Amino acid sequence: MGHAQRLRIVAELYRSAQEGNRLHVSELARRLGLSRPLLYMHLERLETAGLVEGQLELSEDGKAMKYFELKPFALKLDAEMIAETVARDAEPAPDANTKGGKG
Amino acid sequence: MGHAQRLRIVAELYRSAQEGNRLHVSELARRLGLSRPLLYMHLERLETAGLVEGQLELSEDGKAMKYFELKPFALKLDAEMIAETVARDAEPAPDANTKGGKG
DNA sequence: ATCACCTGTAAGCTGAGACTGACAGGTGGC
DNA sequence: GCCACCTGTCAGTCTCAGCTTACAGGTGAT
Numbered sequence: 001m002g003h004a005q006r007l008r009i010v011a012e013l014y015r016s017a018q019e020g021n022r023l024h025v026s027e028l029a030r031r032l033g034l035s036r037p038l039l040y041m042h043l044e045r046l047e048t049a050g051l052v053e054g055q056l057e058l059s060e061d062g063k064a065m066k067y068f069e070l071k072p073f074a075l076k077l078d079a080e081m082i083a084e085t086v087a088r089d090a091e092p093a094p095d096a097n098t099k100g101g102k103g
Numbered sequence: 104m105g106h107a108q109r110l111r112i113v114a115e116l117y118r119s120a121q122e123g124n125r126l127h128v129s130e131l132a133r134r135l136g137l138s139r140p141l142l143y144m145h146l147e148r149l150e151t152a153g154l155v156e157g158q159l160e161l162s163e164d165g166k167a168m169k170y171f172e173l174k175p176f177a178l179k180l181d182a183e184m185i186a187e188t189v190a191r192d193a194e195p196a197p198d199a200n201t202k203g204g205k206g
Numbered sequence: 207a208t209c210a211c212c213t214g215t216a217a218g219c220t221g222a223g224a225c226t227g228a229c230a231g232g233t234g235g236c
Numbered sequence: 237g238c239c240a241c242c243t244g245t246c247a248g249t250c251t252c253a254g255c256t257t258a259c260a261g262g263t264g265a266t
Contacts, residue, residue, distance in 0.1 A: 002105030003224080011189035014182040026242065038225055040244075056243080062233050063242050074181035079117040079173050086114035106254085129212065141255055143214075159213080166212050166263050 006042055008032055013052060013070045024065040025054075043068060109145055111135055116155060116173045127168040128157075146171060 012031055016023050023031070029039045046052040054068040075081075115134055119126050126134070132142045149155040157171040178184075 007185050007189050011186040014186040070182050077180050078177035082110050083114040083117040086110050
């Protein structure tokens with residue numbers, strides 16, 4: 001994560017959820033002033049990161065609408081946690097046969 | 104923040120601090136396998152963000168050494184916090200005279 | 207004088223990721 | 237038929253952070 005637009009998306013989804021609304025892609029794009037393709041890209045990343053979730057539905061008048069919702073998440077960010085994450089990220093070499101790295 | 108190298112730097116500084124060592128730039132660069140100029144750039148950003156702090160000192164043999172230390176920090180990262188941050192970031196218009204945006 | 211250390215910065219290349227425009231396809235209403 | 241909505245994806249462009257190379261300057265030891 002870590003891009004301003006990404007944060008704005010999360011913020012908007014959060015606000016709407018507070019008000020009891022769900023938002024579909026086009027509506028969200030309009031509110032944030034983003035193009036749909038761009039928004040799709042960001043939503044994809046957010047979904048991959050597990051921060052949001054989208055589901056395609058049919059509205060009353062038969063139109064396809066993709067609604068996105070925030071998934072609850074919270075993480076404490078401090079030096080210790082970062083050190084652990086980095087250590088965990090560095091070790092994965094379970095079945096590679098002692099071969100050198102990528103270079 | 105939010106770049107892998109940045110996290111590695113924080114992690115290494117944290118580890119060293121645990122062992123009671125301080126690191127100077129060149130040493131840190133060697134441990135992480137980064138070029139000094141690159142490390143400088145990252146350290147600059149981390150320092151701007153308030154996560155680390157550097158101080159130039161003279162070693163016993165008169166050589167200049169710049170030591171970097173971690174500053175304690177911790178923040179809880181969740182949707183609410185992001186929404187607040189975005190809202191706070193969006194409002195600053197204290198003395199601009201109702202003029203439009205950047206262009 | 208030359209080497210092995212160190213700090214610091216500027217110029218330039220490069221590639222990933224942000225962003226746009228255009229497309230294809232579906233619905234309902236006038 | 238045409239318009240106003242919607243979803244979804246691709247092929248580009250372009251910006252900028254990341255990264256390298258190269259420089260300038262300082263110390264002490266040989």
